[in-house]
Amino acid sequence: MLNNTQAADSIINKLHTQPIKFSYRFLKALFDIEQDYDNRVIYRTRLNGSGRLAHHVTKADLQLATTLQKFVNVNGELVFTNRHMIYQQLRALYEAPVNKDQFYAAFEKFQFNRLISTSPDSPETIKVILHSYLEPNGDLGRFVLYPSLITSMHFSKLPLSHQKFYYYACGQQGDQRGKILQINFDSLYELLHRQEPGHIRRILVDLASHPFQDQQPLLKVGRMETNMFGRPKAVYQVNGALLPSYIAGEHYRESMPIKKGIRRLLKRLEGYFLASGCDNERWYQPAFLNELAALIKGKSENYIKYVMGRVTKLGQGSLYKASEMLEIIKSELCDKAAGMRLAIAESTNVLNYLTGSKLEFGKSIRDIPIGTFRRICKQILPKLEKTYGRPAAYGTLDYKRPSVELQELEKALDLHTLRIMAFKQQLDPGAFLDLTQDAYRIWQSDNSKPSDLMNWLVWKMDELPKWRMHPDPPSDFDLFQFIQTESTLT
CATH class of the missing domain: 1.10.10 (Arc Repressor Mutant, subunit A)
Structure with missing residues (x-):
């Protein structure tokens, strides 16, 4: 070899x-x-x-x-x-x-x-x-x-019987480069559909004697002999000089080109997942992105955003293989109609109150007119939050995060008073904690006066978002039934 x-x-x-x-x-x-x-x-x-x-x-x-x-x-x-x-x-x-x-x-x-x-x-x-x-x-x-010579002009001009025998011979030769092989003509009659021994003999002689390229024939040995019963048999050996050596790996495969529209969408997916820090996850592979791009091509903007967000959530921690994630996404989306409505439910936070299967919920809502469903979501969200929501914070402790940095800042600033203000104003706890972290960085970088930094924090708190009620429905809650009974638009 x-x-x-x-x-x-x-x-x-x-x-x-x-x-x-x-x-x-x-x-x-x-x-x-x-x-x-x-x-x-x-x-x-x-x-x-x-x-x-x-x-x-x-x-x-x-x-x-x-x-x-x-x-x-x-x-x-x-x-x-x-x-x-x-x-x-x-x-x-x-x-x-x-x-x-x-x-x-x-x-x-x-x-x-x-x-x-x-x-x-x-x-x-x-x-x-x-x-x-x-x-x-x-x-x-x-x-x-097979060597790439089988795709050449010269090989394509060979008679079909010659091509079929070479394909067959390479398959039998395998990696036994120096071995001379034999097969009875009775078996070759079925492969080549030639009943006369002279025809098969001519194929063997042609492949073994006619130079294919640089004076090298396709067969090193090709002749007719007789077996112990006096019947004709083929004796042959594929010319090893024309055969490639095997090197383990996936380099023998090539990917099919992707259509232009999918290529543009692929660039968008790559940018989104890179920005989301998903490039180190095991599912982040070209093949997965190609399939995902083709899956959502031609869908609405809400649909695409929903799928990208869902993949990001599913992919956290690499719990799923790429193929498993695709199957989950496909089953959840049901079809284009259900996917569009699931995207609306996601963007309006209504979907957060779903405790059952997205697949079944998608089937239930896919026939509701798209405009009507958007209005339904906006109408029932306050009712969902009031009935099945819980506050994002129950006291000032929800605005406190154990960390060395904030302990140091606490010695210089009256953060407790700010937490009381944040709780009374129902500010988002996560946004407040991020703001205090920013204050620590400013304090460390320019040695601001505590009074100035305190005023800056009070001023920036006016820009913080209010909290949203956290969904907390019972495990047997039926969101679709709630929509049917509580919405005046159904």
């Missing part, structure tokens, strides 16, 4: 730059669709279009399968994409790509044979699932590392 230095110094250096990591299980599933080759079942890409053979592998199928392997994620999925975007990546990957009609026919064939399935994951994009990519236990399992 070539080591890293040898790979870098290969006589065909270009072929080692972008190897393609291909699931062996998916490769086998692709070839297995030809088990019904002789039945000549057809499928149609259009309602009145011409029929195409559903169980015949074509060059377009090989190109589509290879492209999917290049861009699939670790879960065996391509997310927030569409068929046009996949075809554009195929065109960029191959020097001689199949045309658009051939690509769409291959895509439909893959769906017909359950190699892939699709589902919408945003208003404009789909998720593509590769069903045979992972093993049943969820691991990748065995894989084949």
Whole structure:
């Protein structure tokens, strides 16, 4: 096997730059669709279009399968994409790509044979699932590392039978670079659909004798022999000089490009989460941000703000994985209508009185006209605060925070009197404590007179917000029922 230095110094250096990591299980599933080759079942890409053979592998199928392997994620999925975007990546990957009609026919064939399935994951994009990519236990399992020569013009011009045998041979060779392999022609008849031994012999000879690049053939060994029963067999060995060496890591995968509208939204999400100090959380990853951006694209401003705030709350302390957070967000939002109304309930503080499931509450309110629901929230909030709210402070102790700094400031200023004033005026305790912390910094920096600093504090207290009642509903409180009974707008 070539080591890293040898790979870098290969006589065909270009072929080692972008190897393609291909699931062996998916490769086998692709070839297995030809088990019904002789039945000549057809499928149609259009309602009145011409029929195409559903169980015949074509060059377009090989190109589509290879492209999917290049861009699939670790879960065996391509997310927030569409068929046009996949075809554009195929065109960029191959020097001689199949045309658009051939690509769409291959895509439909893959769906017909359950190699892939699709589902919408945003208003404009789909998720593509590769069903045979992972093993049943969820691991990748065995894989084949193909050289990027399979995307070259030269390889694309080879007959389909030659291409299929090379794909098959690389899969069998694996990392046994020096081993000579054998297979009976009876098995190759099913793979290549050639019944005459002379045809298969010609494929072996062509691949082993014709220079592919820089005088190097695709096979180092390729000949026909007879087995112990006198039947023909293929003896072959893939040319190791053209094969890349495997280096562990995720660098074999590439991400699908993101649509322009999603890119703009992605920048906004990055800025918001950075400002919120979330960049060190384990869920803060490019893949998560991409999926979140596509999820909220095209939604209202209130909807977007609600999702960003909810992600920030869920992500505190990294209790959830990125995938878990996405599922929570999706289930809570229900759909666009419920999400918009949940955002209004959040912005008006009504949602803080919810004790049950956001999912169920969202389903209950999503049919209320948006303007009406906004007025309902404003109308019932005072009733909620009066019935199920508790004061933010019960006395002056709620305006006191144990700290060395404030103890020092207490010796110079009459903070107790200020706390009495703050409590009588129902000022927000958190805002008052922040103000006293600012006073300490000023006192330390410019040695202000205690009387001047005291006057400054009294003056700044006039700018502090009043407290809001803290929600404290009983555990069995039904917010939607409260809306129905207390609002005059329902």
